[in-house]
Amino acid sequence: MSKPSPCWYCFKKKQLKVSIAVNCDNDIFITVEQALIRMTQAIQPRLQVEEIPLEQALGRILAETIRSPINVPAYDNSAMDGYALNLSNAAAQSRFDVVSQILAGKPDDTQLKEGQCARIMTGGKIPQGCDAVVMQENTNIVTDDVIELTTNVAHGANIRRSGDDIRLGDTVLESARSLTPIDIGCLASLGLQTVKVYQKITIGLFTTGDELAQPGAPLLPGQIYDSNRPMLKALLAKAGFNIVDLGAIDDELEKITQALDFLAHRCDAIITCGGVSVGVADYTGQAFASLAEIDFWKVAMKPGKPFAFGRLKKDSRCVYFFGLPGNPVSAAVTYELLAQPMLKYLSGVDQGQRTHLKLPTEQAIKKRPGRKDFQRGVLVKDSNGVPMAVVPFAKQSSGVLSELSQADCLIVLEKERGAVAKGEHVLVMPLTKANL
Numbered sequence: 264m265s266k267p268s269p270c271w272y273c274f275k276k277k278q279l280k281v282s283i284a285v286n287c288d289n290d291i292f293i294t295v296e297q298a299l300i301r302m303t304q305a306i307q308p309r310l311q312v313e314e315i316p317l318e319q320a321l322g323r324i325l326a327e328t329i330r331s332p333i334n335v336p337a338y339d340n341s342a343m344d345g346y347a348l349n350l351s352n353a354a355a356q357s358r359f360d361v362v363s364q365i366l367a368g369k370p371d372d373t374q375l376k377e378g379q380c381a382r383i384m385t386g387g388k389i390p391q392g393c394d395a396v397v398m399q400e401n402t403n404i405v406t407d408d409v410i411e412l413t414t415n416v417a418h419g420a421n422i423r424r425s426g427d428d429i430r431l432g433d434t435v436l437e438s439a440r441s442l443t444p445i446d447i448g449c450l451a452s453l454g455l456q457t458v459k460v461y462q463k464i465t466i467g468l469f470t471t472g473d474e475l476a477q478p479g480a481p482l483l484p485g486q487i488y489d490s491n492r493p494m495l496k497a498l499l500a501k502a503g504f505n506i507v508d509l510g511a512i513d514d515e516l517e518k519i520t521q522a523l524d525f526l527a528h529r530c531d532a533i534i535t536c537g538g539v540s541v542g543v544a545d546y547t548g549q550a551f552a553s554l555a556e557i558d559f560w561k562v563a564m565k566p567g568k569p570f571a572f573g574r575l576k577k578d579s580r581c582v583y584f585f586g587l588p589g590n591p592v593s594a595a596v597t598y599e600l601l602a603q604p605m606l607k608y609l610s611g612v613d614q615g616q617r618t619h620l621k622l623p624t625e626q627a628i629k630k631r632p633g634r635k636d637f638q639r640g641v642l643v644k645d646s647n648g649v650p651m652a653v654v655p656f657a658k659q660s661s662g663v664l665s666e667l668s669q670a671d672c673l674i675v676l677e678k679e680r681g682a683v684a685k686g687e688h689v690l691v692m693p694l695t696k697a698n699l
């Protein structure tokens with residue numbers, strides 16, 4: 264029988280000739296919050312700037328604060344199809360002579376005088392002498408050249424003033440923002456054709472395990488399909504990172520060490536999956552500990568306890584290492600809650616708080632104090648789609664990926680709390696299309 268390997272954190276400590284904890288669980292078990300703080304302190308964002316066409320900027324991180332070079336709209340224009348009126352004598356009259364027609368994109372030099380109006384289309388430039396626009400539904404056509412108002416029209420009605428949307432010099436977007444389709448629309452409204460963004464970061468990826476078969480290959484006895492690598496690759500691609508994928512690597516210390524070293528030369532960060540626990544074939548942690556500085560490797564969360572983070576100095580820069588646990592739900596949840604926010608931070612994004620809800624649970628929830636739980640569940644919504652309650656899934660095993668795919672939320676249960684009674688309010692983190 265093979266001898267159980269020591270915990271690889273202790274293995275590293277032994278190498279460094281510092282005191283070795285026999286049972287190291289307690290001294291390195293940190294909270295989710297501490298993990299995030301420690302990673303943020305350790306990570307130096309990569310802020311190399313490049314200028315790219317606006318049309319390629321979706322999801323890229325803005326590297327400049329955008330101030331408007333123009334007023335938007337650039338000129339006063341009509342909000343309605345109707346008539347641009349000179350209201351100087353409006354109290355005395357409701358009939359107006361139609362003296363011209365103004366279409367969007369076809370301004371003219373009409374100067375309206377008392378009692379005159381111009382036919383105008385939505386977006387048409389407001390002519391001189393115009394005080395208001397009346398929508399055509401509120402007029403009667405008296406003759407080809409004369410209209411009559413059927414309602415009162417206030418001064419300024421239906422005129423969109425120059426700068427109503429954005430004024431010259433206004434701050435439109437702050438730097439460090441991940442550009443959305445709407446942001447791209449706003450930047451286009453300023454006439455910008457290119458935009459300065461941070462260069463994409465490159466993430467190295469591999470999974471480990473002798474039991475892993477690749478989708479498409481027959482499943483031999485003792486094998487499972489490598490679900491985590493395609494899943495993590497998709498998550499990384501969705502976040503817009505460049506990826507170097509080394510595939511699945513056997514449980515061999517040397518191969519894993521070589522793979523880490525290869526990626527360290529080419530990547531800003533490395534994500535591995537599997538082999539970070541304490542089993543005899545859990546070599547990822549050992550491989551990393553032999554090359555680099557491990558910051559922590561156990562987080563008080565469920566799923567996701569054996570999550571490792573560290574740094575490796577390469578060519579005068581740091582490469583960051585995120586060792587995700589092999590259980591598929593643990594891999595997905597630790598990626599989402601720990602690795603992904605840090606990769607975004609590394610790539611220059613200023614991230615806001617995630618939205619949380621407080622909802623009653625429709626079923627009692629099992630929980631033991633000691634780890635912060637992220638249990639999978641579904642939201643119960645009213646007929647308007649407003650969340651009213653949450654239902655936890657019965658199976659909360661970190662091997663059950665299909666339930667995470669059905670879940671639309673994570674139920675967040677604080678570390679020290681125990682079981683939750685039916686009807687009690689719990690913190691819920693919705694999973695939107697923007698994340699998992």
Ligand SMILES: Nc1nc2c(c(=O)[nH]1)N[C@H]1C(S)=C(S)[C@@H](COP(=O)(O)OP(=O)(O)OC[C@H]3O[C@@H](n4cnc5c(N)ncnc54)[C@H](O)[C@@H]3O)O[C@H]1N2
Pocket residue numbers: 470471472474475487488489490491492536537538539540541542545567568569587588589590591593661
């Ligand atoms: N004695 C202890 N054993 C375990 C502990 C512990 O604290 N003490 N922690 C458990 C927890 S919690 C987790 S999570 C796992 C994580 O272990 P590893 O990161 O070392 O992962 P593996 O052992 O390689 O795999 C765990 C599990 O997941 C399956 N797996 C691995 N990679 C993939 C993949 N790419 N696609 C699909 N499934 C994968 C693997 O076959 C195992 O079943 O450790 C516990 N053990």
Ligand code: MOO
Pocket residue numbers: 564565566567568569588590592593661662
């Ligand atoms: O951290 Mo593990 O995720 O409880 O299976």
